Amino acid sequence: MTGKTLTRADLADAIHRDIGVSRQESAQLVEAVLDMISDTLVKGETVKLSSFGSFQLRDKNGRVGRNPKTGEEVPIDPRRVLVFKPSQVLKERIDTALSK
Known part of the structure; x- marks a missing residue:
């Protein structure tokens, strides 16, 4: 095992590199997805x-x-x-x- 941890920045970087949106937009996209997952779990779903x-x-x-x-x-x-x-x-x- 490499011991490397995948971070929000890594995810945003991958979106920026693979899809071609700006770094700011890719970071916002990662945040939006994580917020949606968190909000859903907070509701008990x-x-x-x-x-x-x-x-x-x-x-x-x-x-x-x-x-x-x-x-x-x-x-x-x-x-x-x-x-x-x-x-x-x-x-x-x-x-x-x-x-x-």
Whole structure:
């Protein structure tokens, strides 16, 4: 693995390079897409991106956890978490790339 992280700037750069819109327009496009995804998730709705995967919110119940350092029991409050489930197409693409 290379350890490289894909950033908003990288996405905007790729749009600028591949589509040919200005750097400012490509950055605005990336922001608009990410804002739309965020707003949809805030409403509690699922976001499905064909051939990529889906983002959804899950409610986790409260439970009793344990501090690994001290062994002390600690209550963990109920919370909502964001979960990503990759599509079968993405899984196959990753598996193919890793097997080379």
